[in-house]
Amino acid sequence: MKKHILLIDPLEKLVIKKDSTLMFALTLQKRGIETYLIFEEDFFVSNGDAPKLKVHSFEGSFEDDNCYLKDFKLTESLDYQIDKNTLMHMRLDPPFDGRYLRFLWMLRYYKSLGVEVLNDPDGVLLFNEKLYAYEQESSLKTYVGSSKEGFLGFAQEIMAEGHRELILKPLDLYQGIGVQKISLDDDYAAIFEDKVKQYQGPVVAQPFAKVVEQGEVRSFYFKGKELGSILKVPKKGEYLANIAQGASYSRYDLNENQRRECEKICNELAGYGVHWIAFDILGDSISEVNITCPGLVVEVSSAYKRNLCEDIIDLL
Template identity: 30%
Template sequence: MDPIQGIKPAKDTTLAMMLAAQKRGLQVHYIRQQDLSVDSGKPLISSRPVTVYDDARHWYDLGEIESNEASHFDLILNRIDPPVDVGYLTASHLLSLAEQQGVLVSNRQQSVRDCNEKLFAVEFPDLCPPTLVSSSAEQIRSFHAEHHDIIIKPLDGMGGRSIFRVRKDGENIGVILELMTAQGQTAVMAQRYLPEIAQGDKRILLINGEPVAHGLARIPVKGEHRGNLAAGGSGEVRPLTERDLEICRRVGPTLKEKQLHFVGIDVIGESLTEINVTSPTCVREIDRATGSDIAGDYIEFLLGCLRGTGS
């Protein structure tokens, strides 16, 4: 996970998973990305036993550092936040070696590497708004001319960072494209702007391809086009609509096939916009509003996989 001292415990989904594992009698260890290594083909992990608390002022105690082969562990959750950069990919490959030794790593690392969180959604084009992925300013300008109001975003971002809206007048599109595409060297995603964002960008969580009953609609503050909580949006828990469920029915079997056990999809209005496979959040907000135990359900599913009863 990312540094435990820097999380926001009242909101942190990874902490919720650690609490759920601890509640079920599992010994939990804390591992940072830089704690993974490989020696002569053997993946090694430096870890620290951790005791966690549901306390906003004191949420963890760490034990002494232990060094073990990865096969010492039954289950490893990779909850590092994007970007999926060289450091992330290196750690992911080392975790794939752990998978080869029989460790259950969730989500499956090959699938995480294969499924860019922006591009994955494009595999379901009829569920998405009109979308273009390109590094060509000419193509993106043509897309804007067709749709008049568009969103441009990087393929490796999170939390609403570096997402630009270009309205009909096209103001600043030139400098935005220069910056975002690095003068035509880097592909970005352009999507038709969805005015339904005013009612919220809904995060829907799926465990083994099955949706949780409620999602979190992240509603932008006035004057903002991003609903992300990290960008100042507010959260409102809502039951899933029939359209939400239809999208889940389409996407769920692919998630299950790829062993993407815990995924967060983003839906604006009637449209799928992203499929988040690295470190989906919003568990704490949904649990508080509904009395659910999403992290507990996830850990129970993984325990079933370890026992050979998961599906």
């Protein structure tokens, strides 16, 4: 049985109670699988002999629901010799910036040593979580760029279709950070230019989809199998279906169109070693294909009243 090393952010940055990575690590451990955490300050590559990395053992427990974490702490550090019997998990949170890119390059080096990395860094490098969703036929009409002229043309086009509101958001952030709804009666060109300046490059523009007021779906897949889906509903009067920002959630059954789209994408990404995927879906349109550090496993597990990390381990 392979040993598991999870590359994660510092514990102080995480919400321990509902962190998907810590839930997974603790579930692996409770299944009797040797599992360690490693932080970016301890992660390096060195040619020649396979490096010994400082990894950390841990202990913790779940609440009675076996989903939310009651407690979690590091116990000791030790030197670990990386070998082909190691499965490394890339579990650093985005943004997908220069820092993130460097760690993907470094993880590619471990692949050259015969170490399996999940999700495969080559696949994560190739597919932007938002742009890949926009490639799909069912996607919402979308503009991505920093060209004012291109944006103005897009805005005029969607106004001609009857839209009066627009969503602007960064291309590489997460958890609803930077998402802004604007009226097309406002000075939307100036707002767009401010966004481009703020994020130093291309931004995403889409017509506001009122369906989000009824909720956005998060569907969690592993190795092509749907493990569970929830409907995230924004707080009344708001438009961000983000649990970290107050959205409620409940169990959800995918319809045939949604399931077909998710399975098609899973089949394609499997060829690039990307198996851990969380879809965000508005209506029948996939709005995001989360592959960097798919989260909300705790919340989806809670909705299903069982720990879905058990299913991941079985599929591994």
